[in-house]
Amino acid sequence: xxxxxxxxxxxxxxxxxxxxxxxxxxxxxxxxxxxxxxxxxxxxxxxxxxxxxxxxxxxxxxxxxxxxxxxxxxxxxxxxxxxxxxxxxxxxxxxxxxxxxxxxxxxxxxxxxxxxxxxxxxxxxxxxxxxxxxxxxxxxxxxxxxxxxxxxxxxxxxxxxxxxxxxxxxxxxxxxxxxxxxxxxxxxxxxxxxxxxxxxxxxxxxxxxxxxxxxxxxxxxxxxxxxxxxxxxxxxxxxxxxxxxxxxxxxxxxxxxxxxxxxxxxxxxxxxxxxxxxxxxxxxxxxxxxxxxxxxxxxxxxxxxxxxxxxxxxxxxxxxxxxxxxxxxxxxxxxxxxxxxxxxxxxxxxxxxxxxxxxxxxxxxxxxxxxxxxxxxxxxxxxxxxxxxxxxxxxxxxxxxxxxxxxxxxxxxxxxxxxxxxxxxxxxxxxxxxxxxxxxxxxxxxxxxxxxxxxxxxxxxxxxxxxxxxxxxxxxxxxxxxxxxxxxxxxxxxxxxxxxxxxxxxxxxxxxxxxxxxxxxxxxxxxxxxxxxxxxxxxxxxxxxxxxxxxxxxxxxxxxxxxxxxxxxxxxxxxxxxx
Numbered sequence: 001x002x003x004x005x006x007x008x009x010x011x012x013x014x015x016x017x018x019x020x021x022x023x024x025x026x027x028x029x030x031x032x033x034x035x036x037x038x039x040x041x042x043x044x045x046x047x048x049x050x051x052x053x054x055x056x057x058x059x060x061x062x063x064x065x066x067x068x069x070x071x072x073x074x075x076x077x078x079x080x081x082x083x084x085x086x087x088x089x090x091x092x093x094x095x096x097x098x099x100x101x102x103x104x105x106x107x108x109x110x111x112x113x114x115x116x117x118x119x120x121x122x123x124x125x126x127x128x129x130x131x132x133x134x135x136x137x138x139x140x141x142x143x144x145x146x147x148x149x150x151x152x153x154x155x156x157x158x159x160x161x162x163x164x165x166x167x168x169x170x171x172x173x174x175x176x177x178x179x180x181x182x183x184x185x186x187x188x189x190x191x192x193x194x195x196x197x198x199x200x201x202x203x204x205x206x207x208x209x210x211x212x213x214x215x216x217x218x219x220x221x222x223x224x225x226x227x228x229x230x231x232x233x234x235x236x237x238x239x240x241x242x243x244x245x246x247x248x249x250x251x252x253x254x255x256x257x258x259x260x261x262x263x264x265x266x267x268x269x270x271x272x273x274x275x276x277x278x279x280x281x282x283x284x285x286x287x288x289x290x291x292x293x294x295x296x297x298x299x300x301x302x303x304x305x306x307x308x309x310x311x312x313x314x315x316x317x318x319x320x321x322x323x324x325x326x327x328x329x330x331x332x333x334x335x336x337x338x339x340x341x342x343x344x345x346x347x348x349x350x351x352x353x354x355x356x357x358x359x360x361x362x363x364x365x366x367x368x369x370x371x372x373x374x375x376x377x378x379x380x381x382x383x384x385x386x387x388x389x390x391x392x393x394x395x396x397x398x399x400x401x402x403x404x405x406x407x408x409x410x411x412x413x414x415x416x417x418x419x420x421x422x423x424x425x426x427x428x429x430x431x432x433x434x435x436x437x438x439x440x441x442x443x444x445x446x447x448x449x450x451x452x453x454x455x456x457x458x459x460x461x462x463x464x465x466x467x468x469x470x471x472x473x474x475x476x477x478x479x480x481x482x483x484x485x486x487x488x489x490x491x492x493x494x495x496x497x498x499x500x501x502x503x504x505x506x507x508x509x510x511x512x513x514x515x516x517x518x519x520x521x522x523x524x525x526x527x528x529x530x531x532x533x534x535x536x537x538x539x540x541x542x543x544x545x546x547x548x549x550x551x552x553x554x555x556x557x558x559x560x561x562x563x564x565x566x567x568x569x570x571x572x573x574x575x576x577x578x579x
Contacts (some may be wrong), residue, residue, distance in 0.1 A: 028152025035237035060110035063103030064138035070098030081117030108144035158331030199281035210317035210363035286363035317362035399434030
């Protein structure tokens with residue numbers, strides 16, 4: 001089954017370059033192990049990288065099988081390198097068989113270079129002896145359109161597993177007593193001459209991981225008897241620092257010149273001039289971001305979401321992940337594994353959007369590309385019929401046409417409502433749809449509109465808005481009209497009667513006052529007339545015996561009486577009116 005998938009990958013990669021075949025180069029490619037030898041302490045862990053050199057050619061696929069001495073060493077972990085981005089067979093091991101297998105590839109233009117890391121294997125020494133690691137089979141296929149196997153050599157590795165050496169127990173001399181029994185004798189103290197220093201780094205603590213910082217801090221413990229330290233820093237896993245002391249210190253800082261795997265080598269000299277076994281510590285530096293790349297968005301089906309395409313590679317530590325950010329660099333990113341090179345852009349509104357993709361390698365370096373793209377809308381649904389006017393007890397009806405099998409979102413909003421209500425219905429195979437809203441609406445005017453959502457989730461633009469009116473029934477309106485006008489009429493009659501009564505009341509008051517005044521006028525007139533008569537009589541009497549005195553008196557009295565009668569007549573006429 002593994003060979004079957006491997007063959008499928010190779011076939012796909014070959015077809016991609018079938019029409020771009022290039023002539024074969026004279027130099028061959030190799031696959032090897034780094035480091036290829038060394039001495040390891042029992043129970044210690046160490047790493048071996050599987051690397052390839054292409055001899056100037058472009059390689060787009062490869063596979064290999066390794067065997068190791070399972071009685072002396074065991075595999076405790078495998079991590080991927082940067083050469084292959086596609087895997088037909090993930091790097092894996094069989095502890096029972098003592099084998100390691102992997103198979104993968106890289107799309108056009110393939111990989112060209114020396115020392116590219118395919119994977120890194122972490123071993124643990126479990127038994128003394130010399131452990132061999134060998135390739136049992138392998139292929140490296142050129143990107144020439146024919147899949148030519150250009151592998152010409154396969155390396156091997158051998159590691160010596162040694163015990164942790166302790167200082168010898170001093171032997172008694174003739175002048176010294178025999179040592180006390182073991183139960184009473186303290187354990188022998190280890191000296192620097194017989195112990196490998198344990199090196200650590202607070203800036204790059206894990207020897208299997210990649211870091212982008214180029215400045216590295218190292219430290220180690222010095223035994224009490226230490227008098228000197230010999231140190232070296234290079235890219236060789238098993239360098240011997242040499243027998244010359246560089247001073248007495250327990251830490252060191254280096255800034256690497258270029259990316260790659262670097263090693264510090266430290267050995268300690270004791271007070272007797274003896275050098276111990278060198279200690280080694282590896283740091284993996286990758287300060288170079290992944291290669292620049294471009295983004296492409298394609299919407300091949302107008303009824304489906306667009307797809308985002310991207311791909312890049314990292315030569316040294318390898319890609320760790322892709323992060324996709326849509327419309328906002330501060331949003332939660334969509335994280336994809338490095339083998340994914342496309343992503344369907346879903347659940348987006350119709351219109352323009354921006355997408356950014358970050359390619360992040362295993363050291364944390366990142367390269368970003370961005371692109372602006374459009375999400376096109378599906379066909380907008382049309383409203384054909386609806387209830388233009390209903391009563392509060394009626395149901396609102398709406399119908400129309402859209403693409404077949406679309407979900408129709410119906411929005412209805414009142415004049416005083418902040419948010420519209422949503423109802424959903426599905427169009428049939430002919431695109432027709434209708435809906436009866438079961439809700440009863442209060443009196444007022446409402447606005448309605450619709451939008452379509454196709455089976456893939458793409459939305460349309462909103463349709464033109466329509467409005468409908470909710471009013472009371474006719475008999476209710478007539479009854480209300482009658483009641484309202486009757487109320488106005490009754491109120492008007494009441495006001496008129498009230499005004500009339502007020503006028504009558506005022507007239508009665510005026511009548512009584514006038515009547516009283518006429519009585520007073522009549523009384524005053526009678527008194528004044530009598531007084532006038534008396535005055536006239538007195539004046540005539542004073543005339544004495546003047547001739548014609550009596551006739552004058554008679555004429556004056558008659559005149560006064562006549563005037564009095566006329567005035568009294570007018571007064572009594574007024575009294576009659578006021579009765």
